[in-house]
Amino acid sequence: MGHPGNPAARDSPSGHHGPVVGALERVLADIPVSATQPADRPGDHAHAIARRAAKRAALLSGSLALPPGPLGFATLLPDLYLIWNTQRQMVSDMFGVYGMSAELTRSHMLYCLFRHAASHVLRDVAVRSGQRLVVRQLSGRVFRGALGDVGVTVTQRLAGSAAGRWIPLAGAAAVGAYAYWDTMQVAGTAKRLLVSMPQDRVPQPIRA
Numbered sequence: 001m002g003h004p005g006n007p008a009a010r011d012s013p014s015g016h017h018g019p020v021v022g023a024l025e026r027v028l029a030d031i032p033v034s035a036t037q038p039a040d041r042p043g044d045h046a047h048a049i050a051r052r053a054a055k056r057a058a059l060l061s062g063s064l065a066l067p068p069g070p071l072g073f074a075t076l077l078p079d080l081y082l083i084w085n086t087q088r089q090m091v092s093d094m095f096g097v098y099g100m101s102a103e104l105t106r107s108h109m110l111y112c113l114f115r116h117a118a119s120h121v122l123r124d125v126a127v128r129s130g131q132r133l134v135v136r137q138l139s140g141r142v143f144r145g146a147l148g149d150v151g152v153t154v155t156q157r158l159a160g161s162a163a164g165r166w167i168p169l170a171g172a173a174a175v176g177a178y179a180y181w182d183t184m185q186v187a188g189t190a191k192r193l194l195v196s197m198p199q200d201r202v203p204q205p206i207r208a
Contacts, residue, residue, distance in 0.1 A: 028147070095194065116188075124136075
């Protein structure tokens with residue numbers, strides 16, 4: 001598995017993982033408008049936003065996992081796409097309550113959504129500057145390479161989650177519980193980033 005600096009990954013972002021990478025590209029094509037306003041206690045509001053999004057993700061994922069066997073397999077990619085859309089809106093809303101919607105970029109979104117699941121891919125995207133965590137903005141080619149590597153990681157995880165779709169009800173409950181946990185991990189990454197983001201500097205792009 002490569003990372004944003006891997007030339008092979010940059011040159012072939014999709015490979016055999018085209019459907020997943022295509023879904024990633026659609027999710028990260030733009031930044032959704034925040035539905036929130038800056039808040040006096042942004043941490044409390046961010047936590048509430050995260051819990052609502054996690055519950056929605058669990059319901060969506062658990063419902064799509066109810067059909068057993070082949071029908072359940074057919075819902076894998078739509079499941080991922082809906083969960084990622086839920087999570088990206090959550091991240092945008094969290095940035096909104098911190099009054100930092102203008103700072104949210106695609107590189108921030110990629111980092112927030114997949115830092116916990118693909119740390120080996122995104123380890124070079126965020127760097128420490130004292131007590132602050134700075135997300136370096138990826139140039140277009142490097143961004144596509146990172147999507148390809150994340151797509152490989154997600155595709156590998158699909159094999160495990162697909163097994164649960166053969167078990168009615170119990171499998172759906174497990175899939176829903178994982179979606180809840182996964183969404184809370186995304187929220188945790190976003191919150192850690194928000195409380196440490198510098199206000200007075202613009203990260204320089206990483207160029208291929």
